[in-house]
Amino acid sequence: MITFISIIIRQAYPLLVSSCVALCFTQAVAQSTSVQKIYVAQTGKDSNTGTSSRPFASPHAAMKRIVALKKSGSLAPIEMVIRQGTYRLDKPLVVTAAESGSENAPLTIKAEEGQQVTLSAAVALHLTWEKYQEGIWKAQVPKALSFQQLYANGRLLNRARYPNYDPTVLPFQGYAADALSPERVQRWKDPTTAYVHALHIGRWGGFHYRVSGKDQEGKLTFTGGEQNNRPSPMHETYRYVDNVFEELDAPQEWFLNEKTNTLYYYPETGIDPNTEKFEAPLLENILTIQGSLAHPVRDVRVEGIRFTHTAPTFMKTSEPLLRSDWTIYRQGAVKIEGAERCQVTGSDFVDLGGNAVFVSNYNRDILIANNLIERIGAGAINFVGSTNAVRSPAFRYEEFVPLAQIDSLAGPKSDDFPKDCEASNNLIRHIGLIEKQVAGVQISMASAIRVLHNSIYIVPRAGINIGDGNWGGHDIAxxxxxxxxxxxxxxxAFNSWGRDRFWHPDREEMDKLTAIHPEWVLLDAMQPTQIRNNRFQCDHGWDIDLDDGSSNYRIYNNLCLSGGLKLREGFYRTVYNNILINNGFHPHVWFKDSHDVFRNNVVMQSHADIQVKFWGDTVNYNYYSSAADLKKDQSKGVEASGEVIDLHFKNAAQGDFQLLGNVPPGFQNFAMNSFGVQAPRLKKIVDMPAVPKLSSQQTMASATVLSWKGAQFKSIETLGEQSAAGLPAIEGALLVKLEANSPLRNSGLRENDVVVTCQHEPIKTSADLERIVKRDSYMSQITVVIYRNQSKQTVLLTL
Incomplete structure (x- = not known):
């Protein structure tokens, strides 16, 4: 019998089932989105459960708990909450793909709100000091303990060095030409402890060497010197030596004898080192987020952590970044490889021996933001892809892939590189304390990297560097x-290279190649890179320097305070609406059909062109402060519609260079108050550039010219001429004109060669060359050394 109640139940059953399913699903979602917090505190124990009341003692124990949760299938957001204090790690923290979060349930490693948490790569040294001699103390360290840096009461000490450390001297806080003199080396009982640090002979970064011994003639032998991808001898003057016991002669110096495990220390007068706390960096890395292209780590967030005291890595910097001037070591206090949607925010990277952050190989949507990065030995933030993703790669300036072997397909071979990543609102200062070929932000073999609102200053080389054209699309703003x-x-201040597939170290060969295959110039620099709305200042180079081959750029709305803007050989650069204070435009050795455009910019000097025969698509419509400079440029066949304007700035003394008065219709003012960091905690401590005093620039007088044997020479007089020729100094005699029947041409000289020695004597100016050729005019042959294509050659001149 079917009753009324049974009918009701049958009708209601589907609804009841549906409601139960919905309730269960809601409960499951609630459980999966409920944050699982794991606590770490210095009062905790690693045998605890990681709750707020029973925290772990170490981040490693908390990481083990996270691994266990993920293995159990947990889908909840997980937070490792670390409480106040310094945590010394004996090995790096590692997050793998198995510990990944998700967009709605990330894995977060963070400091407790409002508390300072430090992860340190240093070991505390518990030492018993006794007096040694002449102000020096000594103590025994544990057997086999080796370290390259030492801190006392949080202050970095100086490894025993010559010359002594002087914070007012650059480079290296002290240098000496006699650092390796035989007289000095003779004093060293064991020279194999020594490290030598020197600039490149052209001051293009630096080198570091370990003394390995002496040869049969008693001269020092070395290992190392791989930190620069443009090999050269050590600079003869800019060099120093450290880690030598006999150089332990000044307060705050130290030396570790690893054979006897004895640490020597020269404290300040009146200081008993037994009252000081010592620590030595041991680890190169504190946190690694390690996945792969096939199995990426996803959705890991690091917030509010202070990373400190990693070990120096300068002797491991050796991997060439294609044909740029850089080599690299893929390591940092935080290293991210094979990751997606991961971020490091609100953290401090302080007193590091190597790089701060290294984003290596495959990465997508990585965010490095709102961080303080200061007092570090190498670079700040690095985005570097894999050379395996590059088509037809070459690895040194002088190397090239033969024409028949060049892969003519556009773009990368794989996805093994950073893309759609961002470095924003970071305060970066006092970097490159050891290594000199570094940058605040370094980009190589990457695509669509955003570099936004960073403040970068007090650096030995570039603030922002792009090492190659692969694969463009960056936004520098x-x-x-x-x-x-x-x-x-x-x-x-901004530097780039573009020695991509089309680029060749022999300019004549490159001209031929780009004429035959003009489409090749954008095979790697596929998307335009924007440089916009920045403030740049460089007193020792250019504010914006696009060097060898840099192609496919859009440069606009930049305020350049000092060094002007340089475009060396490259293609498809469009430059407009920039303000170049006390300087101007520096075009160097342009290609025919470069398609370059320089228009509607404010310039305060005439164009400082070097070896420019072709002027791109447009060099016109620019605004000059001087009628003489405009006239000079018009005589070159450019700037037919250039215009002289009265420069009235809104508030030049305060750095606001917006134009007032009759602003030319082709120019658009841009904001001057949004450069650099905007994060409140960083804005409180950031510095600003010195505002330059406006100068009245005069057109340069013509240089003295030496006419000799159907040739004309002038002195190398500017940094631009030095750069164009690849010279180590602003010295030499530039061959500016050469007649067809000149015996110098028949002997092998060519226009734009630079004579740097003649008859084995240095040539610093054209007057030196004139003096020697007059003196030796009776000779039928003269030997010169020249620079051509940025390399030295010896030429015998038959007269």
Whole structure:
């Protein structure tokens, strides 16, 4: 019998089942989105459960708990909450793909709200000091303990060195030509402890060597020197030596004898080192987020952590970044490889021996933001892809892939590189304390990297560097970059290279190749890179320096305070609506059919062109402060519609260079108050560039010219001429004109060669050359050394 009640139940059953399913699903979702917090505190124990009341003692124990949760199938958001204090790690923290979060349930490693948490890569040294001699103390360290840096009461000490450390001297806080003199080396009982640090002979970064012994003639032998991809001898003057016991002669110096495990220390007068706390960096890395292209780590967030005291890595910097001037070591206090949607925010990277952050190989949507990065030995933030993703790669300036072997397909071979990543609102200063070929933000073999609102200053080389054209699409905007290239030369606050597939070290060969295959110039630099709305300042180079081959750029709305803007050989650069204070435009050795455009910019000097025969698509419509400079440029066949304007700035003394009065219709003012960091905690402590005093620039007088044997020579007089020729110094005699029947041409000289020695004597100016050729005019042959294509050659001149 079917009752009324049974009918009701049958009708209601589907609804009841549906409601139960919905309720169960809701409960499951609630459980999966409920944050699982794991606590770490210095009062905890690793045998605890990681709750708020029973925290772990170490981040490693918390990481083990996270691994266990993920293995159990947990889908909840997980937070490792670390409480106040310094945690010394004996090995790096590692997050793998198995510990990944998700977009709605990330894995977060963070400091407890409002508390300072430090992860340190240093070991605390518990030492018993006794007096040794002449102000020096000594103590025994544990057997086999080796370290390259030492801190006392949080202050970095100096490894025993010559010359002694002087914070007012650049480069290296002290240098000496006699650092390796035989007289000095003779004093060293064991020279194999020594490290030698020197600039490149052209001051294009630096080198580091370990003394390995002496040869049969008693001269020192070395290992190392791989930190620069443009090999050269050590600079003869800019060098120093450290880790030598006999150089332990000044307060705050130290030396570790690893054979006897004895640490020697020269404290300040009146200081008993038994009252000081010592620590030595041991680990190179504190946190690694390690996945792969096939199995990426996803959705890991690091917030509010202070990373400190990693070990120096300068002797491991050796991997060439294609044909740029850089080599690299893929390591950092935080290293991210094979990751998606991961971020490091609100953290401090302080007193590091190597790089701060290294984003290596495959990465997508990585965010490095709102961080303080200061007092570090190498670079700040690095985005570097795999050379395996590059088609037809070459690895040194002088190397090239033969024409018949060049892969003519556009773009990368794989996805093994950073893309759609961002470095924003970071305060970066006092970097490159050891290594000199570094940058605040370095980009190589990457695509669509956003570099936004960073403040970068007090750096030895570039503030922002792009090492190659692979694969473009970057956005460099709203950065404040100043006090750059402080210890090196021939570089820019922003610097780039583009020695891509089309590029060849022999300019004649490159001209032929690009004429035959004009489409090749954008095979790697596929998407335009924007440089916009930045403030740049460089007193030792250019504010914006696009060097060898840099192609496919859009450069606009930038305020350049000092060094002007340089475009060396490259293609498809469009430059407009920039303000170049006390300087101007520096075109160097342009290609025919470069399609370059320079228009509607404010310039305060005439164009400082070097070896430019072809002027791209447009060099016109620019605004000059001087009628003489405009006239000079018009005589070159450009700037037919250039215009002289009265420069009235809104508030030049305060750095606001917006134009007032009759603003030319082709120019658009842009904001001057949004450069650099905007994060409140960083804005409180950031510095600003010195505002330059406006100068009245005069057109340069013509240089003295030496006419000899159907040739004309002039002195190398500017950094631009030095850079164009690849010279180590602003010295030499430039061959500016050469007649067809000149015996110098028949002997092998060519226009734009630079004579640097003649008859084995140095040539610093054209007057030196004139003096020697007059003196030796009776000779039928003269030997010269020249620079051509940025390399030395010896030529015998038959007269």
């Amino acid at each position: 709203y950065n404040d970059v100043f006090e750059t290239v402080l210890e090196t030369s021939d570089h820019g």
